[in-house]
Amino acid sequence: MPQSTATTEPAIALVADPLSLALRQVHRAASDLRRGTPVLLQPAPGSGAAGLLVAAAETVGARGLAEMASLATLPATLLLAPSRAAAVLHRPIPSVVGESRNGQEAPVALALPAALLQPEQLRGLADPVAEQLMPALAELVPAPPLSFAALVLAKLGRLLPALVAVQVPDAGLPRAASLGIMALAAEDVLAYPATAATSLTRVAEARVPLQDATDSRIIAFRAADGGIEHLAILVGDPEGLAAAGGAPLARVHSECFTGDLLGSLRCDCGPQLRGAIARMAADGAGVLLYLAQEGRGIGLVNKLRAYTLQDQGLDTLDANRALGYGADERGFLVAATMLRALGMTRVRLLTNNPDKLAGLAACGIDVAGREPHQIAANGVNDAYLDTKATRFGHLLR
Ligand SMILES: Nc1nc2c(ncn2[C@@H]2O[C@H](COP(=O)(O)OP(=O)(O)OP(=O)(O)O)[C@@H](O)[C@H]2O)c(=O)[nH]1
Numbered sequence: 001m002p003q004s005t006a007t008t009e010p011a012i013a014l015v016a017d018p019l020s021l022a023l024r025q026v027h028r029a030a031s032d033l034r035r036g037t038p039v040l041l042q043p044a045p046g047s048g049a050a051g052l053l054v055a056a057a058e059t060v061g062a063r064g065l066a067e068m069a070s071l072a073t074l075p076a077t078l079l080l081a082p083s084r085a086a087a088v089l090h091r092p093i094p095s096v097v098g099e100s101r102n103g104q105e106a107p108v109a110l111a112l113p114a115a116l117l118q119p120e121q122l123r124g125l126a127d128p129v130a131e132q133l134m135p136a137l138a139e140l141v142p143a144p145p146l147s148f149a150a151l152v153l154a155k156l157g158r159l160l161p162a163l164v165a166v167q168v169p170d171a172g173l174p175r176a177a178s179l180g181i182m183a184l185a186a187e188d189v190l191a192y193p194a195t196a197a198t199s200l201t202r203v204a205e206a207r208v209p210l211q212d213a214t215d216s217r218i219i220a221f222r223a224a225d226g227g228i229e230h231l232a233i234l235v236g237d238p239e240g241l242a243a244a245g246g247a248p249l250a251r252v253h254s255e256c257f258t259g260d261l262l263g264s265l266r267c268d269c270g271p272q273l274r275g276a277i278a279r280m281a282a283d284g285a286g287v288l289l290y291l292a293q294e295g296r297g298i299g300l301v302n303k304l305r306a307y308t309l310q311d312q313g314l315d316t317l318d319a320n321r322a323l324g325y326g327a328d329e330r331g332f333l334v335a336a337t338m339l340r341a342l343g344m345t346r347v348r349l350l351t352n353n354p355d356k357l358a359g360l361a362a363c364g365i366d367v368a369g370r371e372p373h374q375i376a377a378n379g380v381n382d383a384y385l386d387t388k389a390t391r392f393g394h395l396l397r
């Protein structure tokens, strides 16, 4: 018989770690939205406001809607980004309705007629590719408190930023818990991007000789939420160069499955990626940050939707806006945290994007210079490159 190992003392001291707990909660809540399960956003303690029960319009099914109806008095509202609301209503949205916060627009709320409170109709209201219009009489109503956090949570889940929402008074909390609905602080959702970025730590590394740079290493960074890893590809010894006071060549590259892996001609990502590695090899050293920020931060599924809209005539910026996303949803704190962890706080940045220069500088990185990274148009991506120059302000040289 094995001896019992039961003890009265825990093996390790369980120290409260509120930041890590908050990250886990937000990550779980985003997964719930992706599954079609409602989640309950809670106000700051003592605020007296009601909680906001939300479900993603894209994924919610009959069961999720029934759970919501059992916890709150209908009617429900539909939270949408102002750009999507304008399309659904076929009229401009007064700018006073949606104020902006951290560069992101606050959502607007529409009263949801019962006939539209059905999974298929909700998906159509969320998705401009599937297009379901509101009746002409549909009403704008004041957005309930915590709506902004709801939209941020949907975006963190890489879902269309469109949610069904109902307010739940405190008395409904035990019933929500009995249904297995998770509750979390709305403030934790708002703090998540910065908390996740600053929690990045090195978890693994290996030597990986590349076709264009045989002396290369990959270092993986993971955030405390357990989300997708970001990678640093080191060519030569940029850490040594930085330690000796030099400014290594650096590229902050956002993941592009279609361009980087498949050689899609719609963008310039593949040639930029390979070209950057080759330039670092020629320069003797460099670091390329390969960030899990597909589609300028909207995710691959939404990028495919944006491509469909571009095939219907929108440009890359307006397609993002039509989906309810901003033109560029990326943050630069991830890149800055990785560079700092690698000891490279002074770099020469390979980019045409002025926002990257300003964004990294704002996060404490000394951008000692910019190296242009222009790739010639290929006959398919010409309009895309034009839009980057004319509407995103990309530098042409
Ligand atoms: N949403 C969206 N994302 C796109 C589209 N085309 C490419 N992307 C994404 O844009 C990102 C490429 O950005 P970067 O390579 O960092 O380039 P950049 O911001 O244009 O700046 P540079 O440093 O000058 O290259 C990748 O995540 C691509 O998936 C598009 O039409 N729509």
Ligand SMILES: [Zn+2]
Pocket: 256, 258, 259, 260, 267, 268, 269, 270
């Ligand atoms: Zn691309």
